[in-house]
Amino acid sequence: MNLRDAVRQALGTVLDPEIDEPITDLGFVASCTVSGDGVVTVRLRLPTFFCAPNFSFLMVADAYDAVSAVEGVTRAEVLLEDHHAAAEINRGIAAHAGFVETFAGEAAAELDELRRYFLEKAVVAGQDRVARPLVDAGAGPDELASLTLGSVPGSPALDRLRRRRTALGLPSDDGAPLLLHPDGNPVAAEQVPLHLRRARLTRLGMEANGELCTSILRTRYRGTLGTG
Amino acid sequence: MYEKDGDKYFVVDSHMHFWDASRENWVQGREQYAKGWIDCFYGYHQLAPPETHWDYEHYLRVSEEDLMKDVFEDGHVDRAIFQSTYLKYWYRDGFNTVEQNGSLLERHPDRFIVNGRFDPRDGEAGLRQLEEDARRWNLKGVKVYTAEWHENGSRGWKLTDPESYRFLEKCRELGIKNIHAHKGPTIWPLDKDAFSMEDVDRTATDFPDLNFVIEHAGIPRIDDFAYMAVQEPNVYAGLSVVIGAHMHARPKTFARFMGELLFWVGEDRMTFGSDYNIWTPKWQIEGFVDWQMPDDEAFSDYPRLTTATKKKILGLNAAKLYGIDVPAECRLPTSAGEQEQPGEQLLTEAAAAGSPA
Numbered sequence: 001m002n003l004r005d006a007v008r009q010a011l012g013t014v015l016d017p018e019i020d021e022p023i024t025d026l027g028f029v030a031s032c033t034v035s036g037d038g039v040v041t042v043r044l045r046l047p048t049f050f051c052a053p054n055f056s057f058l059m060v061a062d063a064y065d066a067v068s069a070v071e072g073v074t075r076a077e078v079l080l081e082d083h084h085a086a087a088e089i090n091r092g093i094a095a096h097a098g099f100v101e102t103f104a105g106e107a108a109a110e111l112d113e114l115r116r117y118f119l120e121k122a123v124v125a126g127q128d129r130v131a132r133p134l135v136d137a138g139a140g141p142d143e144l145a146s147l148t149l150g151s152v153p154g155s156p157a158l159d160r161l162r163r164r165r166t167a168l169g170l171p172s173d174d175g176a177p178l179l180l181h182p183d184g185n186p187v188a189a190e191q192v193p194l195h196l197r198r199a200r201l202t203r204l205g206m207e208a209n210g211e212l213c214t215s216i217l218r219t220r221y222r223g224t225l226g227t228g
Numbered sequence: 229m230y231e232k233d234g235d236k237y238f239v240v241d242s243h244m245h246f247w248d249a250s251r252e253n254w255v256q257g258r259e260q261y262a263k264g265w266i267d268c269f270y271g272y273h274q275l276a277p278p279e280t281h282w283d284y285e286h287y288l289r290v291s292e293e294d295l296m297k298d299v300f301e302d303g304h305v306d307r308a309i310f311q312s313t314y315l316k317y318w319y320r321d322g323f324n325t326v327e328q329n330g331s332l333l334e335r336h337p338d339r340f341i342v343n344g345r346f347d348p349r350d351g352e353a354g355l356r357q358l359e360e361d362a363r364r365w366n367l368k369g370v371k372v373y374t375a376e377w378h379e380n381g382s383r384g385w386k387l388t389d390p391e392s393y394r395f396l397e398k399c400r401e402l403g404i405k406n407i408h409a410h411k412g413p414t415i416w417p418l419d420k421d422a423f424s425m426e427d428v429d430r431t432a433t434d435f436p437d438l439n440f441v442i443e444h445a446g447i448p449r450i451d452d453f454a455y456m457a458v459q460e461p462n463v464y465a466g467l468s469v470v471i472g473a474h475m476h477a478r479p480k481t482f483a484r485f486m487g488e489l490l491f492w493v494g495e496d497r498m499t500f501g502s503d504y505n506i507w508t509p510k511w512q513i514e515g516f517v518d519w520q521m522p523d524d525e526a527f528s529d530y531p532r533l534t535t536a537t538k539k540k541i542l543g544l545n546a547a548k549l550y551g552i553d554v555p556a557e558c559r560l561p562t563s564a565g566e567q568e569q570p571g572e573q574l575l576t577e578a579a580a581a582g583s584p585a
Contacts, residue, residue, distance in 0.1 A: 018448070047266030048271065052413045052422055084264055097417060106383065107419040114421060121451075136525070189522055190581035198455065201488055205451035208474075208481045212448070215477060218272045 003072045004034045010066040011042065017115050018055045019124040019210040020164070023063065024211065027217050030081060038074035040067050045081050047216040053085040057102065058111055060093050119168050120182035125203035126161035127179055131196060141192035150174025229558065230304035230542075232517050235535050240546035241299065241308040241467035241509055243408065243501025246332060247324040250289040254318065261318040261377075269506055272469075275477040276507045290505055294334060300339060303502070303509035306543065307552055309341045310503075311371040311408055312442075317379065326361050333365065341550055343369040343408065346399075348391035349378045355398055362402040365539055368550050369406030370399060371443075375414045375422055384415030387427040388413035396435055406549050408441045408466060411449070425452040432460040439549055441499060444469035445489060454492035458571045464549075466495045467541065468501030471512050475519065483522050487530025494569030495537045501547045513542065531570065536560050 001009070011032065023029055023044065030043040042063055046056060060080050067076040068113045078093060080086045085103075092102025100107045130152060131144060139147075149172065152158060165172040170184050179187035179195060187195045230237040249269075251403035254262035270287055290298070299305045314322045326344050333340040344361040346354055361367060385392060387409065399407065399539065415422035425446055432440045443466040446453025457463040462513045470489075474482035489498055499514070502509035521532045539560060547554050 048268040050268055052414050053418050054421075083260060104419050104530060105381075108417040109419045111419055112407055114419060117421065123446075191578060194578040197491075197574060198451075201454055201492070202451045204484050204488060205449060206480075208450070208478070208485070209448035212473060212483055216274060219271045219274045220267075
C-alpha cells in the first residue's frame with residue numbers, strides 16, 4: 001500500500017465519538033495531502049461553526065494520532081477549519097497539549113469519561129443492529145437472552161459491535177452474551193423487551209444525529225465534496 | 229385555526245422567534261460568532277421544502293408585517309409564544325429579547341404570549357430583571373438557554389446550579405409555570421456533554437409544580453430525553469426542530485422520532501413549535517395534519533396518530549399549559565379516556581418482573 005492510501009485508511013479509523021461513525025464517511029475530511037518526504041497535512045471541517053468543542057477536539061486529536069502512527073509519515077499536521085474554537089484546538093494539537101491545557105480554565109478534566117459515555121451508547125445501539133433482524137424473524141425474550149456473539153450470523157454490524165465492546169473492555173469473544181448492559185451484566189429474559197426498546201431508541205438518537213450532521217455539512221459546503 | 233376534512237385544529241405555535249441577526253446588530257470584534265450563529269440556522273432552514281426557502285438577507289431580519297403574514301395570515305396559527313433568546317455576547321441588542329418580542333405583543337395582544345428568560349450568572353440584577361419582566365409582560369413561561377456565552381467568560385450553565393435554583397424558586401413565586409429548556413452546544417466546563425439531560429431530570433423532580441418543556445425533544449439526545457421523560461410527569465417534548473428539520477428532509481427518521489415520543493412521552497405531553505424564523509409554520513402544520521405513521525413493517529409497533537392526537541399536539545396541550553381559551557368547536561370531548569403512554573406500562577412491567585429501570 002502506498003503512503004497516501006495508508007494515511008486515508010488511518011483516517012478511516014477515526015470516529016466521531018458522538019455519532020460512532022468514521023470521520024471519512026461523515027465527510028469531515030476536507031483535504032489530505034502527502035508530500036514526497038512523508039509530511040501529511042489533513043484539514044478537517046464540521047457541519048457547523050458551533051459544533052461542540054469537546055467532540056471536535058477529540059476528532060482532531062485522534063486524527064493526529066492515527067496519521068502520526070502510519071509508517072513512513074515523518075510529520076503530521078491536522079487542522080480544524082471554520083470552527084469557533086479552531087485556533088485553540090489547532091494550537092493545542094500542535095503543542096501536544098491535552099484538552100484541559102488547551103482550554104485552560106474552561107475544562108476540569110480530560111475527555112476520557114465523555115468518550116466512554118458515548119462508547120457505552122454505541123455498544124447499546126450496536127445490540128439493536130445485531131438483534132433486530134432476529135426479533136423480526138420471531139426470536140422471543142428467552143432465546144434472545146441466551147444468544148452469544150458466536151451463535152448469531154456474522155455481519156458487519158456484529159464485527160462493529162465486537163470492536164466497540166473491546167474498546168470498552170467488555171467481553172467480545174464468541175462465548176459472550178449478545179445482550180449486555182453497559183456495565184457488563186447480562187440481560188435476563190424478563191429484561192429483554194425494555195432493553196431492546198432502549199437499544200432501538202439509543203440507535204435512533206445516534207443515527208439521526210449522524211444524518212442531521214451530514215445534511216447540514218452538505219448544505220454548508222455545497223459543491224465541495226471533500227475527500228475520503 | 230386550521231381546518232381539514234371537516235376537523236378544526238386550534239393551533240398554538242409554542243416556540244417561535246422574531247429575531248434580529250442583521251449586520252448592524254453584530255458586536256464589533258465578534259462578528260464571526262454572530263455570522264456563525266445565523267449561518268448555522270440558515271443551514272437548518274434548507275431542510276424545509278425548497279419552495280419555502282428565503283434568501284439570506286431576508287433571513288437575517290424579517291419585518292413585523294412579514295411575521296404576521298407568515299405566522300397568522302398564511303400559517304394557520306391562533307396563538308404564538310415567543311421564546312426570548314438573548315445571545316448578547318455577539319448580538320448587540322440581543323437576538324430576540326423580551327422587549328423586541330413584547331413590542332409585537334403590545335400591538336397584537338390577542339395573538340402573542342411572550343416568554344421571558346433568565347440566566348443564573350446574572351445574579352441579583354438578573355432576579356430583579358425577571359421580576360420586572362414578569363410584571364410587565366405577565367410572564368407564564370421562560371426560555372432558558374444553558375449554552376449561552378456570558379461576559380464573565382463562562383460558556384454555559386446547568387439547571388442544577390445553586391444559582392439556577394434561586395431563579396426557579398423566583399419563577400415559582402412569580403407564577404411562571406413553564407420552563408422551556410434548550411441544551412447545547414457548549415457548556416461550562418467544556419469537558420461535559422453540553423446536551424446532557426441529567427440536570428433537567430433532577431430539576432424536574434425537585435420542582436414538581438413547574439413544567440419543563442424540553443425544546444427539540446432533546447435532539448441530539450432524544451434517547452436520553454425520552455427515557456427521562458417517561459419517568460418525570462412534568463416533562464414535555466417540544467417538537468420544534470423535530471418537525472421542521474425532519475418531516476420533509478428525513479421522513480423515515482421523523483416517523484421514528486414520532487413513534488418513540490408517542491411511546492415514551494405520550495401524546496398529552498408533546499407540543500408543536502414551528503421555530504419561526506428558522507422555518508415557517510404553514511408547511512409544518514399542513515404536513516403534520518396529513519401525516520401518518522408509515523404502514524411499513526418496521527414501524528408496526530409504534531402508536532398511530534388519531535385526529536385527537538394531532539389536535540392535542542398542535543394546540544390543545546400548549547393551551548392547557550398556558551391557560552389559553554380554546555373555542556368550543558376545536559375542543560375534544562372531555563371523556564377522552566386514559567393517557568396514552570405505552571412506555572410507562574413497559575417500565576411498570578419490567579419493574580414488576582424485578583429488573584432495574
